[in-house]
Amino acid sequence: TEHCVTAHSLSLHPSPHRNRSQKSKFDEELYNKMVMTIDGLSSSKQWIKSEEMFSFTLWFTKKELEKQYRAIDLPGFKYYIGCASFIFLCIFVVQMCVAKQPQDLGVSFGVSTCILLLTLCVCFAGHLPRFFPERLASCQWLSTVSEAVGKKPFVRLPLAVASTAVILIIAVINLCFFPFPELCNNTAALTNATEFEASHGLFFMPYVVYCCLLGIVACGVFLRVSVELKLIFLVLASIGYYIIILQTHSNLFECYGSVLYPNGTSDTILEQSGLMKHPKVMSCVYISLFLITMVFLTQQTEYYCRQDFLLKNKNRQEQDKIETMENLNRLLLENVLPAHVASLFVGENKKNEDLYYKSYDCVCVMFASVPDFKEFYTECDINKEGLECLRLLNEIIADFDELLSKPKFSGVEKIKTICSTYMAASGLGNISPTESKKDSDGNYSHLRCMVDFALALIGKLESINTHSFNNFKLRIGINHGPVIAGVIGAHKPQYDIWGNSVNVASRMDSTGVLGKIQVTEETALVVESLGFSVTLRGVVSVKGKGELTTYFINTDRA
Secondary structure (H helix, E strand, C coil): CCCCCCCEEEECCCCCCCCCCHHHHHHHHHHHHHHHHHHHHHCCCCCCCCCCECCCCCCECCHHHHHHHHCCCCCCHHHHHHHHHHHHHHHHHHHHHHCCCHHHHHHHHHHHHHHHHHHHHHHCHHHHHHHCCCCCCCCCHHHHHHHHHHHCHHHHHHHHHHHHHHHHHHCCHHHHHCCCCHHHHCHHHHHCHHHHHHHHCHHHHHHHHHHHHHHHHHCCCCCCCCHHHHHHHHHHHHHHHHHHHHHHCHHHHHHHHHHHCCCCCCCCHHHHHCHHHCHHHHHHHHHHHHHHHHHHHHHHHHHHHHHHHHHHHHHHHHHHHHHHHHHHHHHHHHHHCCHHHHCCCCCCCCCCCCCEEEEEEEEEEEEEECCHHHHHCCCCCCCCCCHHHHHHHHHHHHHHHHHCCCHHHCCEEEEEEECCEEEEEECCCCCCHHHHHHHHCCCCHHHHHHHHHHHHHHHHHHHHHHHHCCCCCCEEEEEEEEEEEEEECCCCCEEEEECHHHHHHHHHHHCCCCCCEEEEHHHHHHHHHCCCCEEEEEEEEECCCEEEEEEEECCCCC
C-alpha cells in the first residue's frame, strides 16, 4: 500500500535581474507622495491659501476635521503646565528680590502657588503612585484623572485658563504693594529725584516690565491649546498692562523717567532724550514687540500643528486604503489560488517574483464532467444565442463551488473548470505533522474527503435536474499519487497541478461511464479500505497508458 509522506517545499533561486514587485512599486509611489507633502510643508509657499484650511483663522474647511482636531489627545499637556509653573517661579524670584514689602507679597504668591500646585497635582496625578506605591496602591482614580487631562478638552482648558490668568496677574502684583507717591505730582519734588529713588525704591520699575514680558511668554507655552484662547489672553494681558503703564500707574513711570533724566521735566524729557528712551514709552514698546512676536509664533505653531494633524490624517486614510486594497487582493487571490498559496502573494513577505511550486507525494485528483452539456448547448434565438445554456452551466458550477464552503470539504481545492469539466484535488493544503502521521499509517483522510465530495456533486446535479427539468449525468474519474503544484503567471496567476497522477485521473473521466465514479486499481484498494464499496469494471484501454484495470465506486456506502 502506498503511504503519504509529508509534503516538502522547493524554491528556485531568484534571478539577479529580478523585476520589482507590485508592492515595491506601490511603496515607492507612496514614499514619493510623502516626500512631496513634506517638501510642500517646508516650502516658502506655506502661507498660501489652502483648500483644506482658511488662510486667516487656520480652521479646517471640513467641520468634521475641525472637530477631530480640537478633540485630539494631548498627552504632553502636563508639560505645558510644568513650563508655565517654571515661569511663575521666575517671576516669584524676581519680585521677591526687589519688593520693599516681601511679607505682603508672599501672601499673594502663596495663594497663587496653591492654585498652580493643585493644577500640577491634577496633571501629574498618574505619576504619584510611582513615588508612593504602598500608600497610593488603592487610588486607581489618580491615573484616570491624569488621563482625562490629556484626553478631555473640557478638562484641560480650565486648567490652562487658571494657570495663565494666575501668571499674568502675579506679574504686576508688586505694584499693588507700592505706596503711591504724592511727590510725583509737584515739580519741586522731581528736582530731588535721586533722593526719591533712594527712599521709595523706584529701581524695581524695569523688573515689573520684565515680569509682564514673562507673563506674555507664558501664554505661548500651551502649544496645542486653542489658538483663539491664547490670542485672547495675549490681547487682554497687553491691554491691561497698557492701562497700568499709561493710566493707573503712569506717575510712577514719569517719576522713574525723572530719575533717569534729572535735567528735564516730564514735558521736556522726550525732546531731550528722544521718543524711544522714556521708560513709559519703552515699556509699551517692549510689550508691543513681545505681543507681535508671540502672536506670530502662535499662528505659526498653530499652522504647523494643523499641518501635522492633516498629514497624519492623510497617512491614516492612505493606510486604510492600503489595508482595504490588501484585503481585496487577498480575497481575489483566494478565489483564484488556495489560501495557503495566496498568503505568499500578499503582505510584506510575498515572493511573487519567484517561481513557486511544491511537490506532494500523495494527492487525490478528481475530474467531473457533464458530457451531455455539449449536445445541450445550441445557439439560437430561443436561448438568446446560447446565453441561457451558459447561464445553466454557471448555475451548476456555482452550486458545485458552494459545496466547498462546507467544513467537511475544507480539504478539497478547486483547480479549474475546462468547459463543462470540473477539476478538484485534495491533500494540497499545509498538512500538520499529526495529519501526516495518520496518512502514513494508512488513514488517507483526504481520499475519503474527495470521494464524499464526488458523491455530493452527483446529489447536487440531481437536485439541479429536478428544478431545471433536465437529465444531466456526471462522469467522474478519480486517481491519487504524486503531483507537482505551482503558480504560473505574475499578472494573472493560475494555480495548477501536474504529474502522471493528474493525467490518469483525466483518463478515468474520459473513459468513464455516465453516473459512475471510475478509479484505478490502486485507488480502488484505498477507497475500499475506507469503507466504500467498489465494483470491478475490467480492463480499459487508456490512451498513453495502455491497458488498465479500473473500478467503479458504488454510490451507496458499504
